[in-house]
Amino acid sequence: MSFADLGLSPELVQAVTAKGYDTPTPIQAQAIPSVLMMRDLIAIAQTGTGKTASFVLPMIDILAHGRRRAMMPRSLILEPTRELAAQVAENFEAYGKNHDLKMALLIGGVQMGDQVKALNEGVDVLIATPGRLMDLFERGKILLTGCDLLVIDEADRMLDMGFIPDIETICSKL
Numbered sequence: 001m002s003f004a005d006l007g008l009s010p011e012l013v014q015a016v017t018a019k020g021y022d023t024p025t026p027i028q029a030q031a032i033p034s035v036l037m038m039r040d041l042i043a044i045a046q047t048g049t050g051k052t053a054s055f056v057l058p059m060i061d062i063l064a065h066g067r068r069r070a071m072m073p074r075s076l077i078l079e080p081t082r083e084l085a086a087q088v089a090e091n092f093e094a095y096g097k098n099h100d101l102k103m104a105l106l107i108g109g110v111q112m113g114d115q116v117k118a119l120n121e122g123v124d125v126l127i128a129t130p131g132r133l134m135d136l137f138e139r140g141k142i143l144l145t146g147c148d149l150l151v152i153d154e155a156d157r158m159l160d161m162g163f164i165p166d167i168e169t170i171c172s173k174l
């Protein structure tokens with residue numbers, strides 16, 4: 001089984017090959033076709049099994065078509081920690097190098113100015129920790145009504161960290 005067999009575009013397969021991967025891991029083989037069909041799914045796999053690419057890759061191909069709009073991200077990835085958010089952003093940069101996609105990272109502990117500027121310029125992929133996202137939402141800097149894809153990464157950890165009320169609020173704005 002190859003990445004092309006999963007239905008990913010040639011541009012994306014080229015970026016994956018450039019990273020040195022030619023065979024999808026089991027979680028990628030199972031998840032990618034369903035995400036490409038825009039199905040809802042719960043995916044469970046150990047750390048280190050290629051889980052990140054199982055949502056990043058199909059998202060890139062889905063978002064390749066369509067237009068960015070100010071303040072209205074087209075997709076949202078929620079992460080429990082700043083470190084994980086930064087890792088997912090790195091994946092988007094590597095795999096999305098052949099695509100014209102704008103990404104913004106909304107995490108705490110850094111100035112809001114650049115984040116607000118990025119939102120205003122239009123974002124295809126928003127990667128956020130719940131606290132900072134809620135903060136910007138309450139300040140009226142972001143609208144989630146144009147968001148067609150939602151990923152709740154490490155959902156078990158999100159539960160442990162008490163993020164569920166925030167996630168429920170965020171989901172009610174989609």
Ligand code: AMP
Pocket residue numbers: 021022023024025028046047048049050051052053
């Ligand atoms: P993750 O589980 O998403 O944290 O990924 C763990 C590691 O596996 C990362 O270093 C990825 O770059 C790598 N990886 C992702 N997909 C594959 C693949 N298909 N084959 C080999 N390694 C991969």
